[in-house]
Amino acid sequence: MVITTENSTQYANTLAMPRIQNPTHEAHGRLRFARFNFTQGPAAGDAGSIARLVNLPKGKVRVILPLSRVAHSALGASRTIDLGWEAHVADDGSGAVAADPNGLDDGVAASSAGAFVPGGTLGGDETKLFESLDGVVVTAQVNDGTIPAGATLDGYLAYVMD
Numbered sequence: 001m002v003i004t005t006e007n008s009t010q011y012a013n014t015l016a017m018p019r020i021q022n023p024t025h026e027a028h029g030r031l032r033f034a035r036f037n038f039t040q041g042p043a044a045g046d047a048g049s050i051a052r053l054v055n056l057p058k059g060k061v062r063v064i065l066p067l068s069r070v071a072h073s074a075l076g077a078s079r080t081i082d083l084g085w086e087a088h089v090a091d092d093g094s095g096a097v098a099a100d101p102n103g104l105d106d107g108v109a110a111s112s113a114g115a116f117v118p119g120g121t122l123g124g125d126e127t128k129l130f131e132s133l134d135g136v137v138v139t140a141q142v143n144d145g146t147i148p149a150g151a152t153l154d155g156y157l158a159y160v161m162d
Contacts, residue, residue: 025062025129029160034138038153044146050101051140051153052086058135059091059161065104065126067158071115073151075142080107081153082141083118089133097132101141104128110142115155 010027013020022028034054056063072081082102090097105118119126130136140153 023060024162025060025160029062030162031064031067031158031160033156033158035156036154038140040147040149040151042149044149045142047143047145049142049147051142051147053138053140053153053155054157056130056132056136056138056157056159057161058132061130061132061136062160063104063128063130063138064158064160065119065122065128066117068118068156069115070108070118070140070153070155072110072113072153073148074113075110075151076145076148077111078144079110079147080143081110082106082108082143084139084141085130086137086139088130088136091131091133093133101139104138107143118157 007015010022013022024030034056036053038051038053040051070081070083075081083104084101085099085103087099088097089095102121104121105116106121108116122128138157142151
């Protein structure tokens, strides 16, 4: 074995001639938060009901799950929450990006009131890069039973852009 010194793609960009500018969702972007307060209406929703939480801005937006948080009221026995997104148009206009209702987190236990830091379905650094023409709606889906009338989801998603 030998000791090596290697460069990340982003660091190598700073050494390139001519220099390659790293995109702001990877270096020197601004950390922003999208807050949400959701209350289920006067009627319970069936299993699979969707709560639209936030609309992320258009362009390249990197969601940072370890800095995000979701709090929920007691949803009932065996209930779980998934976090994901609705279908949207790719930022290059190449077409639709499919919805993925559990693309950010899957099957978080929500029988009793609690809070969680989303993650677990992405792997690696637990970030998700969205590249959209018109923005991306982040959703929560309640599974394994109804979402009770008056149930709440509160929290925020941290993301980097510009």
